[in-house]
Amino acid sequence: MAVFLSLLLILMFPFGQAVPSPGYYPSSKVASIGFNQGFRNRWGPQHQRVDQDSLTIWLDKSSGSGFKSLGPYKSGYFGAAVKLQTGYTAGVITSYYLSNSEARPGDHDEIDIEFLGTTPGKPYVLQTNVYMRGSGDGNIIGREMRFHLWFDPTQDFHNYAILWNPSEIIFFVDDVPIRRYPRKSDATFPLRPMWVYGSIWDASSWATEDGKYKADYSFQPFIGTYKNFKLGGCKDGGAASCRPPSGSPLGPSGLSSQQYAAMDWVQKNYKVYDYCRDSRRDHTLTPEC
Template sequence: MHGVSRQNSLIRTQKTFDHSYQRQMDKFHFLCTMLPCLILLFLHLLCPANAALNNIATVPFGKGFSPLWGEPNIKRSADDKTVQLHLNQNTGSGFKSSDLYSHGFFSAKMKLPSDYTAGIVVAFYTTNGDVFKRTHDELDFEFLGNIRGKAWRFQTNMYGNGSTSRGREERYYLWFDPSREFHRYSILWTTKKIIFYIDDVPIREIIRNQEMGADYPSKPMALYATIWDASDWATSGGRYRTNYKYAPFIAEFTDLALHGCAADPLEEIFSSSCIEQDDQLDSASYASISPQQRMAMKNFRHKHMYYSYCYDTLRYSVPPPECLIDPSEKLRFKETGRLKFEGRHRHRRSKRSRSQDIGARNYGNEDED
């Protein structure tokens, strides 16, 4: 009996040890799983998000902008801080900054139309196409509507000196529904770099180098915002067209920001004050990307970018000079620059609450129609 008792005791001891060991291993695996989050939290404490993007000076519509077209469809708020652009069966609408800028930081909080938005394009961009017809520069946020239940898509682009055949577009999905609430969209354009922001997350950075030559935008540009009917191509190549049963389609803009030096686009040499302001722009807090923001940008591009011109070898047999090819990232893309098939169905619409974190699921289906 004593032998049996000792055996039972040993078994109990072994079970206690195994249970304790398992708990320790569970804790270890949990910490390993949480490590990326802990690192991100550490970076957040060490390098807080770019507060300047949350506290930038804004300008009333009447002091910085003027109607571009469709003036009856431009609705301004009583305090002149918010403007709505309407699209109906008669016309779309748009506005532009009153001045052109040698370089600048251009920003607005935007809310896009909801429900059925197929065929609709909302654009927030800088250009000098009115002045330089064949050699214009341009930086775009271009939002493409969709059928009900499908996500808004958007793309960013860069043209320099009329290089529309060498446009550098990237295409993405958002990690939130842009029709539910306002989010800030910003374009930083300096003598050295271009950064596209959504809220305080940089989603794309273009560093100027000599090999780019005139493809880097260098002439003064104005800021534009428009809403229009692009039924011929915007959704599934024109398969789904704008349905005016859902009109008016309304894009809202508020907290508009214009930071830069107003310049005469025909002047070949900028004034000393503009050169000084350009230098200040280069040294602004939002002209540099913190470690936390760089991690967020990498995460965004991994989860939400579905086309990159840098990996489109059919279009560019040699990647353009500003492209930094990441071999591991390249594996995700086909020779067309689009995601491989197995990477296009990962994110489905979730019934749970939508997180505003970059790491959250897409709010819509990642299939492009």
């Protein structure tokens, strides 16, 4: 009976655990901007709407939508508050990421935050990924780490961010670091300028339980809403004196002990996949593991 009651409580209250405080809040160091101050439509303009400073994009059977920063960056802090759609969203990906795919087709770098859609009763998966010189033809060596969240991302806006500088990449959720990817070699770290993108699109072939569940357009439109955009970066071609915001009170790289404790708590309780721990992977291709 005790086990049954515990399972019932987990089902009734799957969110709401108190994450340890990181003690440092890098989002507070970067001012928010409106969508039109830093971005433009990239594709699917008929599936994109700006209301004051928020942006809504949606996917239906005819098209998805995407947006892009006005210029490229060589480092910085890039964030947005995002609210996801509830209900059946299998096969749908809502994203916020860095890429130079248009400038370097067949040889581009990327740093991803992707929300993988789900079926009712199951949580969203937040996928983080890093790759460099990817071709898009099946030879991409992904470095995926996936998480569930300690809250319901469909009920309110939450802040998601990527901090990228020459020594590390840190992924944040509400200022809590969930993953740190340090630069261990030039071959395993993206160093070339990238633009900031966001999109909503159909990835039925793999997004939800490895493609088990597909996008079902009887539930269309699928909607993602963004606001509180932050572009705290050093622009490509900008002043040489520019320094990207730090992700830590310690200086240009690394995390404080309090931040590491918060990240460890997230990874212990909410990490659901780590490419370095996947025995099916060829780890000679990912020497940083």
